[in-house]
Amino acid sequence: MISWVLRAVALGALVVGLRTALGFGMVHWPTHGAWMRLLCLVVLLAAVLAWGVLDGRRDRIAHGDPERGADLTILWLKAAVAGGLGSGAVAWILDFLPKIDLGDNGLLFELTAGASFIILLIFIPALIGVGIGRRLAGRKSGGDSTSHLSHGLPAAA
Incomplete structure (x- = not known):
């Protein structure tokens, strides 16, 4: 339980x-709004994607079998x-x-509407990062854990 709460609090x-910061910037430099919005979006997406990559690597190292990994989808949701x-x-x-x-x-x-947009900005990049x-x-x-499929060899039981 602690792991999803930590992610929610940190990313929220x-x-x-x-x-x-964007609100402050828009008041003082209104002509640079497009660049500031883009920068904020990139910072958020990079943070979420990086955290997802770390989760995916940690899970694959802990569980070598792709079928036995943790359910990171629900955690990130x-x-x-x-x-x-x-x-x-x-x-x-x-x-x-x-x-x-x-x-x-x-x-x-x-x-x-605001929360649903943030939910998508957190959930989708996180799952991409996990993958x-x-x-x-x-x-x-x-080697790739799915390499047995590309060679036509049966998976080890």
């Missing part, structure tokens, strides 16, 4: 921090949902503070 805090909803709620609360501009979105928007990490760890451990 990253989202809130990036949104706060829980982390994404909690991170998306939590960051939306915190951003809505922070928007009431003076000098912090986060877009003046309502609570309903933050917990539905990459498992693939990289499979190659380092003496």
